[in-house]
Amino acid sequence: MNTITKLAYSVAVVCAAFTIYSCKPAGPDKVLTGDAASKAYVAPGKYDEFYNIVSGGFNGQIGIYGLPSGRLFKIIPVFSTFPENGYGYSEESKPMLNTSNGFVPWDDLHHISLSTTNGEHDGRWAFANGNNTPRVARIDLKTFKTVEILELPNSGGNHSSPYITENTEYVVASTRFSIPIGDNTDVPISSYKENFKGTVSFIKVDTSGHMKIAFQLVTPGVNFDLARAGKGPSHGWFFFSCYNTEQAYTLLEVNASQKDKDFIMAVNWKKAEEYIQAGKGKTTKARYAHNVHNESTHQATSTILEEVLQLDPAELKDIIYFIPCPKSPHGCDVDPSGEFIVGSGKLAALIPVFSFDKIQKAIANKEFEGDFAGLPVIKYESALYGEVTKPGLGPLHTEFDANGNAYTSFFVSSEIVKWNLKDLKVLDRVPTYYSIGHLCVPGGPTKKPHGKYVIAYNKITKDRYLPTGPELTQSAQLYDISGEKMKLILDFPTTGEPHYAEAIPAEMLMPKSTKIYRLEDNQHPYVAKGEGQTKVERKGNEVHVYMTAIRSHLTPDNIEGIKQGDDVYFHVTNLEQDWDVPHGFAIKGANNAEILIMPGETQTLKWKADRTGVFPYYCTDFCSALHQEMQGYARVSAP
Ligand code: CUK
Numbered sequence: 001m002n003t004i005t006k007l008a009y010s011v012a013v014v015c016a017a018f019t020i021y022s023c024k025p026a027g028p029d030k031v032l033t034g035d036a037a038s039k040a041y042v043a044p045g046k047y048d049e050f051y052n053i054v055s056g057g058f059n060g061q062i063g064i065y066g067l068p069s070g071r072l073f074k075i076i077p078v079f080s081t082f083p084e085n086g087y088g089y090s091e092e093s094k095p096m097l098n099t100s101n102g103f104v105p106w107d108d109l110h111h112i113s114l115s116t117t118n119g120e121h122d123g124r125w126a127f128a129n130g131n132n133t134p135r136v137a138r139i140d141l142k143t144f145k146t147v148e149i150l151e152l153p154n155s156g157g158n159h160s161s162p163y164i165t166e167n168t169e170y171v172v173a174s175t176r177f178s179i180p181i182g183d184n185t186d187v188p189i190s191s192y193k194e195n196f197k198g199t200v201s202f203i204k205v206d207t208s209g210h211m212k213i214a215f216q217l218v219t220p221g222v223n224f225d226l227a228r229a230g231k232g233p234s235h236g237w238f239f240f241s242c243y244n245t246e247q248a249y250t251l252l253e254v255n256a257s258q259k260d261k262d263f264i265m266a267v268n269w270k271k272a273e274e275y276i277q278a279g280k281g282k283t284t285k286a287r288y289a290h291n292v293h294n295e296s297t298h299q300a301t302s303t304i305l306e307e308v309l310q311l312d313p314a315e316l317k318d319i320i321y322f323i324p325c326p327k328s329p330h331g332c333d334v335d336p337s338g339e340f341i342v343g344s345g346k347l348a349a350l351i352p353v354f355s356f357d358k359i360q361k362a363i364a365n366k367e368f369e370g371d372f373a374g375l376p377v378i379k380y381e382s383a384l385y386g387e388v389t390k391p392g393l394g395p396l397h398t399e400f401d402a403n404g405n406a407y408t409s410f411f412v413s414s415e416i417v418k419w420n421l422k423d424l425k426v427l428d429r430v431p432t433y434y435s436i437g438h439l440c441v442p443g444g445p446t447k448k449p450h451g452k453y454v455i456a457y458n459k460i461t462k463d464r465y466l467p468t469g470p471e472l473t474q475s476a477q478l479y480d481i482s483g484e485k486m487k488l489i490l491d492f493p494t495t496g497e498p499h500y501a502e503a504i505p506a507e508m509l510m511p512k513s514t515k516i517y518r519l520e521d522n523q524h525p526y527v528a529k530g531e532g533q534t535k536v537e538r539k540g541n542e543v544h545v546y547m548t549a550i551r552s553h554l555t556p557d558n559i560e561g562i563k564q565g566d567d568v569y570f571h572v573t574n575l576e577q578d579w580d581v582p583h584g585f586a587i588k589g590a591n592n593a594e595i596l597i598m599p600g601e602t603q604t605l606k607w608k609a610d611r612t613g614v615f616p617y618y619c620t621d622f623c624s625a626l627h628q629e630m631q632g633y634a635r636v637s638a639p
């Protein structure tokens with residue numbers, strides 16, 4: 001090829017590539033009919049049918065959307081600070097982001113789990129994982145607020161989390177990266193096989209939702225990816241997908257994909273509980289933070305804990321069983337009946353479905369094919385119910401409807417495949433734009449799926465929306481599954497990268513009463529329950545301002561007597577009687593954000609008065625016709 005031909009050739013190649021993923025409007029196969037649009041249409045003023053609670057991935061937040069409209073209602077900051085409502089900036093919320101490494105205002109949030117009772121949604125809490133730091137959070141679904149965060153010790157990364165047991169007895173978190181744990185952690189990386197371990201934390205949830213690590217199982221050093229609890233007949237068991245059973249610690253993209261099969265790890269947690277009750281647990285040193293928000297004082301406290309109870313792997317011979325699963329399994333899902341465990345090898349071209357009943361028989365009859373790190377490996381055929389053959393390429397995750405159907409996402413072939421649990425026959429397939437990760441059927445992981453829709457959370461956006469520089473929006477797609485064939489009815493952008501999501505009928509979360517916080521019940525140490533209780537108090541070089549906000553006045557509105565170098569705490573109580581009128585507060589020169597105070601609540605903004613002068617402060621949330629008048633001045637004088 002001469003230079004000109006070469007040039008023409010490369011232009012052609014580039015153009016061809018560009019035609020595939022260009023900014024052109026969607027092709028004819030992607031255009032929806034009017035009928036589809038009406039299915040996603042929620043008329044102005046009308047409510048959506050479902051809340052969709054969607055992980056935000058590396059934004060560390062959760063997004064709340066309506067379905068079928070795809071409208072975004074709220075962002076709940078979980079592991080990330082959020083200037084819009086002062087989370088992580090107010091003195092009350094700062095302790096929520098404390099860890100054994102200090103204040104960590106970010107994490108990578110992949111999965112959420114809605115609490116269940118008897119395997120069905122109960123609308124109390126959502127749990128969320130922080131992949132990196134690693135943490136588990138609890139969100140109160142009455143206030144849509146993060147109310148508890150627990151750090152996980154002995155964990156090199158918390159991907160396989162948070163999965164809950166049928167009655168939310170436990171939240172379970174297992175480790176993505178194995179690391180050396182215990183006393184001697186400064187070891188050569190090449191000693192992976194001897195020294196690197198995974199852990200599974202069983203976090204007990206009490207009736208008020210509070211979390212506590214009941215015990216940790218120490219496991220061989222592999223990578224856990226996802227998990228699900230058993231239910232119905234399989235209650236008392238937990239199933240985890242694990243890859244890198246090669247135990248590679250370098251070039252994982254090659255070395256962790258050598259074996260034809262990795263494992264599903266089945267854990268008999270009832271048995272583990274018995275061992276703990278029999279005193280077989282070993283207390284080991286650990287350092288981790290536990291942060292709790294208190295609803296009456298409106299404050300969070302952070303406690304550093306120093307030890308954790310572990311079960312010695314040598315005693316786990318009848319707790320952990322491995323089941324071979326092709327090939328680098330990602331998703332691991334349990335069907336509504338609790339009998340079927342669906343594995344998904346991200347490099348496989350089939351879906352293995354395991355039978356709980358057969359697993360139990362295989363254990364009883366010792367149908368093992370050897371061991372892995374001293375723990376029994378059940379024969380593949382002994383545990384297998386059957387395989388869905390040629391479903392697509394790269395199965396990731398599976399959700400279920402109420403009619404015995406399963407929906408599996410395929411990253412590589414970019415589609416959702418519907419198949420039947422009984423005869424494992426493929427029933428339907430629809431393309432996703434592009435490369436779907438997780439998917440969600442409302443109630444899909446529960447005993448009683450609500451069905452109706454399947455939502456695809458896609459990994460690649462490409463040409464679906466107006467481009468916004470190289471950083472494109474993330475995207476979800478809604479399909480109607482009420483008929484035999486799945487039907488795409490809506491594309492909607494999401495904030496952050498959505499991984500897992502759940503959807504719950506709107507009426508289960510709609511508040512019975514609109515009184516969320518009551519001023520009468522406010523026990524904040526710096527509350528002012530009326531303008532008469534406002535004051536400015538000095539404690540050494542701290543100045544505490546007991547302030548109130550009500551349309552359209554901040555009291556006090558003139559503050560003098562602050563000395564340069566003082567730490568000023570503005571404790572703002574919102575006196576509104578209407579449940580949905582927040583006030584905001586910001587002051588010029590603060591190296592902080594604003595705070596947003598809900599009716600009945602007190603929030604504190606700390607301000608270092610490091611310069612002399614007069615500094616305006618004001619309400620940041622447009623609250624009435626006289627919102628612009630909601631202001632004041634703070635005077636800082638030389639010491
Ligand atoms: S992982 Cu995101 S596509 Cu982190 Cu749940 Cu499968």
Ligand code: CUA
Pocket residue numbers: 549551552582583584619620621622623624627628630
């Ligand atoms: Cu209060 Cu604006």
